[in-house]
Amino acid sequence: MGIPRKVKSDNGAPFNSQNFKEFAIKYGFQHHRVTPLHPQANGTAEAFMKPLIKALTTACTEGFQLRQGLCNFLLNYRSIPHPSKGRSPAEIMFGRKLKTKIPTYSKPENDDEIRKRETLAKRNQKRNADVKRKSKPADLRIGDTVLIRQKPRHKLDTPFNPTPGTLIKKNGFTITVEHNGKQFRRDASHFKPVQTDVQDRRRNVHNGGTIPTPTVPMAESSTAKRFED
Structure with missing residues (x-):
């Protein structure tokens, strides 16, 4: 099918190797690694794995070889219309349906429609997912002090590492934080801002407010002095 323009992968060891980097340069395609510990960033591949694993499990249960089960799955997958595109992958790629053993070819139609x-379907899916997860915009900026979400080792562990880090880079929802001399690249949902005076003042000005002046304790009133006496 030729060389792709862009390859998206997770952060597995084979894709982080120097050999794969040289392979991408040699064949002239862009390699994009998704945000670590955030499988939603590679949702297309993750969603594809669910029916694939189910089909292979069914093939093993029925006594078929994995290769035969894989071929049957791919034939069915390429023949069935995709829910978001309205056409089967074979129709989109080759301009024909996979219905007979004798291949036929017709000129592909314009794929603008x-x-x-597909864009509309993905937009609706994202909106529904944001509502379900109660997602909110990440109000994080370079220089902010944040806490990093950690995997609890026991019940007394906190959800976030108590030692704060500093946000040094932001690319959309992908955040890079420097913490104890190391850099961590995660999705914005993995960080919690630490409320500091500088951050509070900066956000207040950005939202159209004014920088709050420090409050000065009021002098003791005569009533307070009488009660004290």
């Missing part, structure tokens, strides 16, 4: 339908 398919792309618009």
Whole structure:
């Protein structure tokens, strides 16, 4: 099928190797690694794995070889219309349906309609997912002090590492934080801002407010002195 323009992968060891980097340069394609510990960033591949694993498990249960089960799954997958595109992968790629053993070819139609339908479906899916997860915009900026979400080792561990880090880079929802001399690249949902005076003042000005002046304790009133006496 030729060399792809862009390859998206997770952060597995084979894709982080120097050999794969040289392979991408040699064949002239862009390699993009998704945000670590955030499988939603590679949702297409993650969603594809669910029916694939189910099909292979069914093949093993029924006594078929894995290769045969894989071929049957791919034939069915390429023949069934995709829910967001309205066409089967075979129709989109080759301009024909996989219905007979004798291949036929017809000129592919303009895919603008398919792309618009897919974009609309993905937008609706994202909106529904944001509502379900109660997502909020990440109000994080370079220089902010943040806490990093950690995997609890026991019940007394806190959800976030108590030692704060500093946000040094932001690319959309991908945040890079320097923490104890190391850099961590995670999704914005993995960080919690630490409320400092500088951050509070900066956000207040950004939201159209004014920098709050420090409050000065009021002098003791005569009533307070009478009660004290």
